[in-house]
Amino acid sequence: MTSAEDELVIAERQLCGLVNGLSRQIEEHVRVRATKLDLTGPQATALRELTGPMTMRELAERMSCEPSNATFVIDKLEKRGLVERRAHPSDRRAKQLVLTPEGEALRERLLELLTQESPLAGLSQEEQGTLRDLLLRAVPGGGH
Secondary structure, three states: OOHHHHHHHHHHHHHHHHHHHHHHHHHHHHHHHHHOOOOOHHHHHHHHHOOOOEOHHHHHHHHOOOHHHHHHHHHHHHHOOOEEEEEOOOOOOOEEEEEOHHHHHHHHHHHHHHHOOOOOOOOOHHHHHHHHHHHHHHOOOOOO
16 A cells, blocks of 8 residues: 555544544434433434424434334324324325424424534534535435
């Protein structure tokens, strides 16, 4: 390997470590904020990602988990009256997940809490946009 190739390998390894570290910080941030609302981290993630009616499969993709895990999370949120399963308008075999008014209100409170002391707060809005754009290039289809 040439010196340039060595540097590239080191840079990629460092970048992977930084992205992994940021991911852990964000997960911990979500978990801590979720407990303030009597939610688990995965429940908070589900509420954050439920931006409108969607199927369980769509939610699982947004949560980066298996549909069975998303189902477990949604079952708990449904028992709390935060989410409803409704008939899908164009696929009679599927159900759509929809936030109830209580779920929408809790989601808004969660989003407010998540912006407080965020791991990304040290970046300007422009820098966050640049990071988002770079990550979208690195992770195709990751932008929902």
